Amino acid sequence: MSPLPFNLTQEELRAGAVGAALVIVAALLPVFDQAYYLALGVNIMLYAALCTAWTLFSGPTHYISLASAAFFGLGTYSVGLGIDHLPFPLLVLIGAGCGAVLAGIVGVATLRLSGVYFVIFTLGLAELVRQLVSWGQSKITTRMGLYVFTDFTEKHIFWMLLALTVLVFITGWLINRSRLGFAMQVIGNDETVARHVGIDTARAKIILFMISGAFIGIAGAICAPRYAYIQPNSAFNPTISFLVVIMALLGGTKRLWGPLVGVIPFTILMDFVTAKFPNHTSIVMGIAFLAIVYFIPNGVTGLIEQARTKLRSRMGAPAVKPGEVQP
Amino acid sequence: MQRRTFVTLAVSAALLSFTSGFAYAQEVVKIGASAPKTGPLAGGAAVTHWPNVKMWVDEVNARGGLKIGDTQQKIELVEYDDQTNPENAIQNIQRLATVDKVDFIVTPYSTGINVATAPMIAQHGYPHITTSAATDGVEEFAKRWNNSFWMLGTATQLAKGAVETLVKLRDKGDIGNKVALVNVTDAFGMELLGAAKPALTDAGFELVYEASFPLGTQDLAPVISSAKAASPDAFVAFSYPGETFALTEQAQIQGLDVGAFYVGVGTAFPSFAARFGKAAEGIIGIGGVNTDDPKVKDYMERHQASAGQGPDFWASATTYAGLQVLEQAIEQAGTKDRAAVVQAIKDGTFDTVIGQVKFQNNVNPNVWTVGQWRDGAFVAVAADGIEISQEPVKKQGWE
Numbered sequence: 198m199s200p201l202p203f204n205l206t207q208e209e210l211r212a213g214a215v216g217a218a219l220v221i222v223a224a225l226l227p228v229f230d231q232a233y234y235l236a237l238g239v240n241i242m243l244y245a246a247l248c249t250a251w252t253l254f255s256g257p258t259h260y261i262s263l264a265s266a267a268f269f270g271l272g273t274y275s276v277g278l279g280i281d282h283l284p285f286p287l288l289v290l291i292g293a294g295c296g297a298v299l300a301g302i303v304g305v306a307t308l309r310l311s312g313v314y315f316v317i318f319t320l321g322l323a324e325l326v327r328q329l330v331s332w333g334q335s336k337i338t339t340r341m342g343l344y345v346f347t348d349f350t351e352k353h354i355f356w357m358l359l360a361l362t363v364l365v366f367i368t369g370w371l372i373n374r375s376r377l378g379f380a381m382q383v384i385g386n387d388e389t390v391a392r393h394v395g396i397d398t399a400r401a402k403i404i405l406f407m408i409s410g411a412f413i414g415i416a417g418a419i420c421a422p423r424y425a426y427i428q429p430n431s432a433f434n435p436t437i438s439f440l441v442v443i444m445a446l447l448g449g450t451k452r453l454w455g456p457l458v459g460v461i462p463f464t465i466l467m468d469f470v471t472a473k474f475p476n477h478t479s480i481v482m483g484i485a486f487l488a489i490v491y492f493i494p495n496g497v498t499g500l501i502e503q504a505r506t507k508l509r510s511r512m513g514a515p516a517v518k519p520g521e522v523q524p
Numbered sequence: 525m526q527r528r529t530f531v532t533l534a535v536s537a538a539l540l541s542f543t544s545g546f547a548y549a550q551e552v553v554k555i556g557a558s559a560p561k562t563g564p565l566a567g568g569a570a571v572t573h574w575p576n577v578k579m580w581v582d583e584v585n586a587r588g589g590l591k592i593g594d595t596q597q598k599i600e601l602v603e604y605d606d607q608t609n610p611e612n613a614i615q616n617i618q619r620l621a622t623v624d625k626v627d628f629i630v631t632p633y634s635t636g637i638n639v640a641t642a643p644m645i646a647q648h649g650y651p652h653i654t655t656s657a658a659t660d661g662v663e664e665f666a667k668r669w670n671n672s673f674w675m676l677g678t679a680t681q682l683a684k685g686a687v688e689t690l691v692k693l694r695d696k697g698d699i700g701n702k703v704a705l706v707n708v709t710d711a712f713g714m715e716l717l718g719a720a721k722p723a724l725t726d727a728g729f730e731l732v733y734e735a736s737f738p739l740g741t742q743d744l745a746p747v748i749s750s751a752k753a754a755s756p757d758a759f760v761a762f763s764y765p766g767e768t769f770a771l772t773e774q775a776q777i778q779g780l781d782v783g784a785f786y787v788g789v790g791t792a793f794p795s796f797a798a799r800f801g802k803a804a805e806g807i808i809g810i811g812g813v814n815t816d817d818p819k820v821k822d823y824m825e826r827h828q829a830s831a832g833q834g835p836d837f838w839a840s841a842t843t844y845a846g847l848q849v850l851e852q853a854i855e856q857a858g859t860k861d862r863a864a865v866v867q868a869i870k871d872g873t874f875d876t877v878i879g880q881v882k883f884q885n886n887v888n889p890n891v892w893t894v895g896q897w898r899d900g901a902f903v904a905v906a907a908d909g910i911e912i913s914q915e916p917v918k919k920q921g922w923e
Contacts, residue, residue, distance in 0.1 A: 423640070
């Protein structure tokens with residue numbers, strides 16, 4: 198068999214082909230529906246991008262970051278403040294830059310700490326950045342309400358978010374093949390061991406956090422034209438941070454595609470609940486959370502892998518007699 | 525076992541919710557509403573928005589429904605929670621338009637969500653009569669979305685009303701020239717500040733203290749004590765409900781001695797009077813209605829009976845008026861055709877609880893801008909284009 202280019206394995210090639218086919222199918226959505234299903238699609242795609250970007254960092258390191266809203270809001274504000282002066286693509290890059298810089302600063306300050314300190318710091322971060330941005334806005338700029346009016350419609354935003362998701366996946370795949378990815382695997386398994394074998398753990402974590410932050414910033418920038426009216430409460434909405442964590446954990450963070458299988462059912466479930474129980478959203482969502490944690494503690498990927506092992510053992514082992522109880 | 529019970533429960537809940545929608549046979553007008561039931565703005569919507577929607581639907585249906593051509597059709601309301609989130613709001617509007625296929629929609633709640641959903645509402649051609657967006661952008665929005673109508677006025681109108689009220693009090697000799705001016709640093713507070721500051725200076729007022737604070741600030745005692753140290757004759761705060769209540773409380777505790785005490789959104793809530801009792805007397809703020817008008821009186825009584833609570837003294841009446849405009853425009857057009865109804869709103873004059881409404885370039889120019897608490901009612905003391913209720917008076921202490 199002839200060797201594949203870039204040292205790709207057969208399995209990677211197959212996964213790539215399946216991925217490309219899925220992207221093409223997804224990209225065709227706006228052709229079939231321009232309204233409700235597209236709006237739902239935009240939300241799914243937004244959280245797909247956010248959760249995958251979040252998993253880039255939090256998956257291997259097991260650091261739970263609640264700072265997503267801070268990066269997202271910076272991206273949104275980059276567009277909100279600059280839309281009258283600079284072209285949109287440049288603003289998206291600025292949003293990415295702001296996200297990365299903030300992640301870098303936070304990383305330097307906190308990633309040497311571990312566990313719960315990091316979670317609490319990132320939770321406060323979104324609020325801190327929100328206050329700084331609105332203070333800066335009132336002192337430096339003369340703009341009052343930030344309106345972002347562009348010619349983008351829902352389908353453009355959908356395609357941009359789809360492209361972003363693909364970019365996050367490719368980046369994640371490249372990282373996994375790189376020295377950085379290998380370092381992250383070691384750190385994730387045991388940070389002390391990683392330090393002893395000579396990995397600069399802080400540097401590796403900061404770089405990964407910056408990449409993740411930059412992608413979340415881009416997502417925020419892409420969403421700015423959809424909000425049209427940029428306010429601190431909606432741009433730095435803490436719910437974003439929590440939803441990202443919940444959806445990513447529902448999917449499972451061991452694989453890069455894990456969050457996807459969390460985002461899709463979760464968004465559809467949430468939509469169903471909003472539609473059917475408009476007056477009881479909170480309580481029904483609460484019950485749904487409990488049910489998820491109770492019945493699928495390892496996430497959807499856990500379920501899939503469990504099913505796969507079961508299937509394999511069943512195929513390998515002699516057929517189970519009817520009536521026999523499975524352990 | 526547990527799993528099975530849970531699944532059975534979930535399936536029966538889902539079935540119940542599916543089947544509840546198929547009980548009608550007669551032709552109905554389907555009207556969709558998406559606004560916060562949860563999230564930061566849920567409290568405001570529960571006072572100002574939802575009770576009016578419910579009351580209007582009940583009243584129209586009690587009459588037998590909307591007269592459309594030769595038929596009379598009852599309203600069927602489809603309501604969703606947008607969780608105070610523009611993404612959900614957009615999705616709700618799309619679902620109302622394409623899955624529920626509603627004939628008309630009720631305005632979303634708040635400036636931000638109205639602007640975010642406006643492109644989708646325009647895409648489906650629904651008349652979009654906003655009653656909870658007070659911003660200087662309204663003329664631009666009205667031009668951008670030909671189907672949108674803006675009823676609550678602009679920040680500049682509100683700020684000018686505040687300044688006019690201070691001028692009136694100064695001319696009567698109730699207050700002097702010194703003003704303390706504070707604001708919350710969000711878009712609305714800054715728009716009001718941007719309009720009020722030059723107007724105050726032009727009117728010859730002296731700004732002795734200025735401060736701004738972010739939305740959601742818990743401790744406003746330093747703001748009041750610094751303002752007090754500057755010994756102003758009038759205190760003006762462009763604030764949101766949380767800060768409005770906190771500032772008033774601090775002013776009462778510290779005995780801020782001013783002849784005019786103006787606070788922002790929330791002053792017009794019935795809960796404001798309930799919270800401050802006698803101390804509320806003489807406080808001025810955003811909003812106000814003409815409580816002497818029999819139509820307003822009647823509206824307030826009906827609201828009390830329908831919702832078990834009174835309306836607020838600002839956007840509540842406007843919200844109801846917006847629904848009346850929709851109702852009358854549909855009946856005048858005699859059709860459920862959206863474009864025809866949009867045209868009817870542009871051309872028509874409507875008899876509402878806030879008086880005759882006639883849109884000029886899709887904007888309602890006649891609004892009450894400042895109210896004052898007098899004997900348990902928040903009466904209009906300044907307005908643009910319509911009658912005020914009473915002239916403003918000096919605030920007499922905090923007892």
